[in-house]
Amino acid sequence: MAECKVHTVLPDALVRLFPEAPRRLDLAASTVDELFEALDSHFPGMAECLRDNRPSIRKHINVFVRGERAVLSTPLETGETVYILTAISGG
C-alpha cells in the first residue's frame, strides 16, 4: 500500500448504505483503485459500489482529482482531496 495520504470525500447516498462511514476521511492510496481498496478494507462492500468488474469506476460515479474526472489508474498525491460524487441520475 502506498505511503500517500489523501483526503477523501464520500457522497451522502453512499454513506447512507454504510452508516459507520464518515463523509470525510484520510486514507493511504497512490491511485484511485488503491483508494477504493482502502475504503473497502474499512467498509466491506464499498468498493463494489464504486467499481465494476470491467474493471472501471461505475458509470454513474464521478471521481474528481485535481479538478479533473479520474479513472482507476489516476495517481494520487499526498495531501490532495479526492471527491467521490454521484452523477445526475434517476427519475
Added chain:
Amino acid sequence: MAKRVLLLVGTRKGAFVLESDESRLQWSINGPYCEAWPINHVIAGEDGALYAAGGNAWFGPAVWKSTDLGESWTRSADGLAYSEGEAPVTSAWSLSSAHGRLYAGVEPAGLFESTDGGKSFTHVSGLRDHPSKPDWMPGAGGLILHNIVRHPDDANQTWIAISAAGVFYTADGGKSWEARNKGTRCDYYPGDMRYPETGQCVHCIVMAPGRPERLYQQNHCGMYRCDDGGKSWRSVEKGLPSSFGFPVAVHPHDADTLYYIPLNSDSGGRYVPDGKAAVWRSRDAGETWQDLRTGLPQENAYFGVLRQAMATDKEANAGIYFGTNTGSLFASNDAGDSWREIAAHLPVIHSVESVTLDG
C-alpha cells in the same frame, strides 16, 4: 391464532409491505424501504426473511434482506458480478428461495446463487455457457432474467425465463441448461422463422400447484400452457381480447385455474383494452376464459401491469393481487370475482408477492 397476510411490493422507488388479517379487507402500508432504490422483486424466503432484488444507477445491483418483516434492512452485492471484461451487472431482477438456496436473476441476464442467506453470491455460470448466449437480445426492460421457477421436490430442477432469449431448464442444479421454447412464437421474425429454438420474448412463467410438469406462460406473442415441463407449449389465447400482456398467475390450490391481464397490444400503448380494466380467468387450464371486472375501473383506465406484478395468496378462498405501472394495487379476496383498490399513488409497481404468517 389470527393470520397475518402480507403483500410484498417492489416499486421503482423502494419496497413496500402491506398487511391485513385473513379477511383481507383493510390494509396498512409500510415503506418505502431499501433507501428507495428501484426494487424489482420482493419475496419471503424459506428462512422467514424478506429479500428484495434491485439496483441503483450509481452503486449497481444488490439483494436486500430484512429479518424483521421490513423494519430494518441490510444489503449485499458480494459476488453479484461477472468476470473481468464482461458487461457489468446493473440490477438484480428476480429471486427464488427453495432447497436451501437463494437464486437471483440479474440484468444482463444471468443467474447467481447464495447458500448463506444472501450474504454472498456465486455465478451459476452454466446458463451463460449456453450456445445461444451470443444471440440473446434485450427487450424494453433490458436483457433480464426475470422468472425463476423451482421444482418443489427436486433441488436440481429449475426453469428460468429471459427476455428475449426464452425459457431454459436445468436438471443438474445449473451446470447445464437446455432451451424449452418449442411451440412459442416470435411474431417479430419472418414467417418461416417464427418458431426458433431460442430468441422468444417470454414475459412470465408460473408453475401449477401440485403439478410441476405444468407451466403457464405469458409471452410477448401469446399465452401458452405446457404439461411436460416446457418441452412443448401450446397456445391458450383463444377467447382472450389480446395475446399480449405481461403477468400470469395460477390459483394456489387449483392447477386448472389461472389469471391473465391482457393489454391492448405491444404497439398500441400497452394498456388495458379500451381503457377498461379486466383480469381474465380460466377454470379449465386455458380452454375457455371469463373476464372479471367487478370493482375494476371501466373507463379511462390507461395502465399496464408488469411481468412480476400479479400474485396470489395461499388462503382457501384465494386472494389475487395486481399492481399497475401507475401505482395502484388491486386485490380480490374471492378468487377474482370482485376487486378493490387497496393502494393508490405508489411508485411504478414492478412486483407483487404474498406471504401468510400465523399469528
